Amino acid sequence: MTVQNEVESRLRRITSRQNTLVKNLRQAFTQDGTAGDSLAVEGIRQIEEAIRSGLRFQAIFFSDAGRGHATRLLPQIASQVEALLLPDDVFSSAVSTESPQGVAALVKLRPAKFEDVLEQIPSTPLLLGVAGLQDPGNLGTIIRSAEAFGVRAVLLGEKTVSHFNPKTVRASAGSLFRQPLIRIKLMESIPLLKQHGVRMLATSSHKGKPLQEANFTGAAMIVIGNEGAGISQELLSLADERITIPHSARVESLNAGIAASILLYEASRQRNKHLTTDEHG
DSSP states (O other): OOHHHHHHHHEEEOOOTTOHHHHHHHHHHHTTSEETTEEEEESHHHHHHHHHTTOEEEEEEEESTTTTHHHHHGGGSOTTSEEEEEOHHHHHHHSSOSSOOSEEEEEEOOOOOHHHHHHTTTTSOEEEEEOSOOOHHHHHHHHHHHHHTTOSEEEEOTTOOOTTSHHHHHHHTTGGGTSOEEEOOHHHHHHHHHHTTOEEEEEOSSSSEEGGGOOOOSSEEEEEOBTTTBSOHHHHTTOSEEEEOOOOTTSOOOOHHHHHHHHHHHHHHHHHHHHHHHHTO
């Protein structure tokens, strides 16, 4: 059997919008991005990132217009995974973009536990806390930067937007599939982290130690706050140090995703330099 014939044999034609998997996909995209324990993803790039990240697929969906993508994608996906072929209007009714590429999937993220983070301190000590961030694009950017700059885990505090939000998934450019993400109550978890020797470094728009003077080495957690209100006074009271990024007075504050990326770059730079210094005495 040729690859094309094998691909065609796997495609199951579904025309009803009431099919259970189609309803699950629609539910995931219209709610917080999930259906049960599965995450909805859409587009060739996201699905290839999910494959590259080794995620398990519950189902993959192709529209009639996107049928050609099946030849490229299905050989990379386990044969027991459901592969559904939908009329264009049924597919469009279930996904979130206005101009879909014709391919979507339900995948399962790897679970991460706070207990595992505690066990691995201080061997993997750089953490990132997100407190009340509301913009899904900002969260996706932060998750992408967290992976790029060596963050062990991202702790998502109360009132932070869902990391399953489709906009968060897109903005993370695949990092969400690999970066450990843990929903948690920061006011409860930070004292536990501090007992394990982790310093809390809180970000501030105006008051705090300038970025270049801050110490990001050792066991540390950087905390990013809400776009408008920043970090609550309650959380700030737990901080070991407050850090600000110097910038022009004409700008009130930096975008949360950009600010987090700058801080994580500086943390990575310092930590790599410190590691190199230690290795060479």
